[in-house]
Amino acid sequence: MSLKTEWITFEQDGSKHRLYTARLERAKTPLPVVIVIQEIWGTDAHIRDVTERFAKAGFLAVAPDLYAVNGDRPASMTDERIEQIKAFLEALPPPSWHDAEAREAALANQPEKAREELRATYADVFANLKRLPQLLETLQATVSYLEGYELSKGQKAVSIGYCMGGALSLMLAASEPRLAGAAVYYGHLLGKEQIAGIQCPVVGFFGELDGRITSHVPEFAAAMQEAGKSFTYEIYDGAHHAFFNDTRGAYHAAASRDAWQKTLAFFTRVLA
Incomplete structure (x- = not known):
């Protein structure tokens, strides 16, 4: 096929x-x-x-x-960045996905660069629910x-x-x-x-x-x-x-x- x-x-x-x-x-x-x-x-x-x-x-x-x-993806929502946030969230209990305090606690274990990228991608991806x-x-x-x-x-x-x-x-x-x-x-x-x-x-x-x-x-x-x-x-x-x-x-x-x-x-x- x-x-x-x-x-x-x-x-x-x-x-x-x-x-x-x-x-x-x-x-x-x-x-x-x-x-x-x-x-x-x-x-x-x-x-x-x-x-x-x-x-x-x-x-x-x-x-x-x-x-x-x-025709182009913003830098915070490239395939690579979205895979990064998916992997991060998949490792958390689902209720933590929208719990800022729980997310921040998990982010504290990430390297600084990854932490900032994850925050930016999370914010931009989930903002689409309002768009x-x-x-x-x-x-x-x-x-x-x-x-x-x-x-x-x-x-x-x-x-x-x-x-x-x-x-x-x-x-x-x-x-x-x-x-x-x-x-x-x-x-x-x-x-x-x-x-x-x-x-x-x-x-x-x-x-x-x-x-x-x-x-x-x-x-x-x-x-x-x-x-x-x-x-x-x-x-x-x-x-x-x-x-x-x-x-x-x-x-x-x-x-x-x-x-x-x-x-x-x-x-x-x-x-x-």
């Missing part, structure tokens, strides 16, 4: 954007599109791997680099670009996002009528006022032990039904947040396997 992967750039409304793209080399183009939306860690090796998995399933898969500014409207603009620009892109022109597009990207996948569905479907993996859900804008089917996948998000699923499902929207979902027993990320301790093989199969079936149906 031969894949064609590459980074491409495009300009939209005076801004330059960057996409990681993957497709089967022998697939006849144009192809239906899966837009893969990153976790807070960016278009890292895991997200690029997931993008390639969708390409192997016969789609043109693209992962927008939401942290690129005019979702700006990140959404990049996704909207991507949808517009793909309409005329030679490898996807005339084809439908869907979105899928993980964690922060899950929230963005829903936000894109609520703001982009050209989307044929949206999938959310353990991302924050929308309020009633935003649901009205959703015009495509939505599917969600959640972990039973991810209470801060999963506890809101029944309310969201009821609001979607009341608004006449299509929403189906799975909550996996024994699964934590980020259960699909096979580079992290929360990975849950059975939940991931089932979610992957259901996601492919959903995309195949709405992209037909």
